Amino acid sequence: MRELTLVALPxxxxxxxxxxxxxxxxxxxxxxxRTLESGDVMVIAxxxxxxxxxxxxRLAGVTPSARALELAGVVGKDPRLVELMLCESREVMRxxxxxxxxxxxxxxxxxxxxxxxxxxxxPHGEEIVLLLPENPDASARRIQQDLFAACxxxxxxxxxxxxxxxxxxxxxxxxxxxxxxxxxxDLRGHPDREGRPLRVTQVAAADELAAAASLIMGQSDEGYxxxxxxxxxxxxxxxxVDELIRPHAEDLFR
Amino acid sequence: MRELTLVALPxxxxxxxxxxxxxxxxxxxxxxxRTLESGDVMVIAxxxxxxxxxxxxRLAGVTPSARALELAGVVGKDPRLVELMLCESREVMRxxxxxxxxxxxxxxxxxxxxxxxxxxxxPHGEEIVLLLPENPDASARRIQQDLFAACxxxxxxxxxxxxxxxxxxxxxxxxxxxxxxxxxxDLRGHPDREGRPLRVTQVAAADELAAAASLIMGQSDEGYxxxxxxxxxxxxxxxxVDELIRPHAEDLFR
Numbered sequence: 001m002r003e004l005t006l007v008a009l010p011x012x013x014x015x016x017x018x019x020x021x022x023x024x025x026x027x028x029x030x031x032x033x034r035t036l037e038s039g040d041v042m043v044i045a046x047x048x049x050x051x052x053x054x055x056x057x058r059l060a061g062v063t064p065s066a067r068a069l070e071l072a073g074v075v076g077k078d079p080r081l082v083e084l085m086l087c088e089s090r091e092v093m094r095x096x097x098x099x100x101x102x103x104x105x106x107x108x109x110x111x112x113x114x115x116x117x118x119x120x121x122x123p124h125g126e127e128i129v130l131l132l133p134e135n136p137d138a139s140a141r142r143i144q145q146d147l148f149a150a151c152x153x154x155x156x157x158x159x160x161x162x163x164x165x166x167x168x169x170x171x172x173x174x175x176x177x178x179x180x181x182x183x184x185x186d187l188r189g190h191p192d193r194e195g196r197p198l199r200v201t202q203v204a205a206a207d208e209l210a211a212a213a214s215l216i217m218g219q220s221d222e223g224y225x226x227x228x229x230x231x232x233x234x235x236x237x238x239x240x241v242d243e244l245i246r247p248h249a250e251d252l253f254r
Numbered sequence: 255m256r257e258l259t260l261v262a263l264p265x266x267x268x269x270x271x272x273x274x275x276x277x278x279x280x281x282x283x284x285x286x287x288r289t290l291e292s293g294d295v296m297v298i299a300x301x302x303x304x305x306x307x308x309x310x311x312r313l314a315g316v317t318p319s320a321r322a323l324e325l326a327g328v329v330g331k332d333p334r335l336v337e338l339m340l341c342e343s344r345e346v347m348r349x350x351x352x353x354x355x356x357x358x359x360x361x362x363x364x365x366x367x368x369x370x371x372x373x374x375x376x377p378h379g380e381e382i383v384l385l386l387p388e389n390p391d392a393s394a395r396r397i398q399q400d401l402f403a404a405c406x407x408x409x410x411x412x413x414x415x416x417x418x419x420x421x422x423x424x425x426x427x428x429x430x431x432x433x434x435x436x437x438x439x440d441l442r443g444h445p446d447r448e449g450r451p452l453r454v455t456q457v458a459a460a461d462e463l464a465a466a467a468s469l470i471m472g473q474s475d476e477g478y479x480x481x482x483x484x485x486x487x488x489x490x491x492x493x494x495v496d497e498l499i500r501p502h503a504e505d506l507f508r
Contacts, residue, residue, distance in 0.1 A: 006485075251420070
């Protein structure tokens with residue numbers, strides 16, 4: 001039977017800087033009455049990875065540059081927030097009232113450099129925002145290794161976030177970091193039953209699983225920041241999220 | 255327990271024009287040892303819906319227009335195929351060697367107007383291609399009604415296809431037609447635990463489920479053209495795929 005099962009892991013507490021994510025995940029797997037099996041994929045929300053890695057920034061400590069001040073006027077956002085977005089980006093692609101689309105330093109094209117202002121606040125009502133992990137592939141690999149150290153089971157790890165799309169409303173889950181899971185699965189060379197090459201040749205398998213997990217994670221703090229997926233249909237292998245990033249030379253919509 | 259389960263339905267035969275899809279699906283559900291339950295969502299590959307609706311076209315019967323001939327020279331595709339792509343589209347957005355990105359008459363921005371040359375061929379090696387369903391929402395609704403007529407169970411139906419993305423490699427499953435499933439889920443107004451509005455406000459839930467199903471459908475003819483999904487976390491409701499189409503006025507990347 002070809003079946004994919006995703007379980008939203010219950011009871012994961014608020015994650016603090018330095019938290020042992022693998023430990024928290026394994027406790028949640030146990031709480032769900034499951035055990036980690038070889039070939040399972042753990043999908044983890046960016047938010048808790050960023051929190052564990054101390055990627056929060058106090059807005060009060062940010063001094064906006066002249067460029068950030070100017071851009072903040074165009075998009076109508078807090079200049080300190082725009083300063084952080086610029087620091088996290090290689091290029092501003094579009095700036096309109098309410099919208100700032102950038103190429104992130106990690107290569108992703110996304111709104112607001114993935115900087116999440118909701119769901120984070122410090123003591124005394126300080127405004128704190130959360131940046132993407134420094135290197136999400138490395139974060140995923142660390143968690144994968146910690147899971148292996150704890151259970152001797154080979155799993156895949158995906159760190160996911162929700163991105164908008166150019167021509168479709170709403171966000172969907174995408175992979176921003178992977179370990180042990182093929183980000184892209186290349187079906188080129190597999191002929192169909194008439195012997196013709198398949199029209200669809202490369203599948204963004206990690207994005208598809210990230211979207212599936214995102215669906216049951218929910219979006220608010222009452223959501224579930226990690227999902228255990230069983231039944232990923234392709235062989236696990238070393239991979240990197242760069243496989244999913246379209247090279248500039250092939251980008252028709254910059 | 256918050257859990258999403260997707261079962262790829264086995265043994266669905268080659269689908270002929272006029273086929274009773276709901277009947278084929280229910281037989282496959284039985285073959286899988288399952289029963290349809292209220293709240294289940296059936297995700298069906300565009301290919302079998304198009305086949306059942308007789309949306310195949312013999313290339314030999316197509317006469318390319320002057321515009322198709324010219325464009326075929328640019329993109330390096332069969333002029334008859336380009337003629338069909340133009341007929342199915344409102345606008346050509348990008349034309350490059352090997353690539354034709356259009357706005358489909360249904361509003362989707364996608365490559366080659368979703369026309370699938372693989373996996374279809376007629377007797378005597380005729381070249382036959384498959385267009386998207388005339389009205390995928392109506393197709394989904396019909397199947398939903400047929401399922402209800404057969405089992406008295408309220409289900410959702412999504413027709414999915416695989417689209418590329420502007421800035422990411424590989425295709426992912428997306429919804430091209432829905433019935434009874436919210437295409438877009440609006441979380442605006444749900445504050446986070448600090449009382450701030452959520453940054454992520456609209457979730458393309460039908461696309462996330464379409465992607466999940468696509469992952470286990472596979473892409474070749476050895477794949478599975480329908481998936482039974484249980485555990486969709488939002489309330490079922492009447493909807494249309496138009497909810498997912500970004501209006502031109504909000505499109506920054508045309």
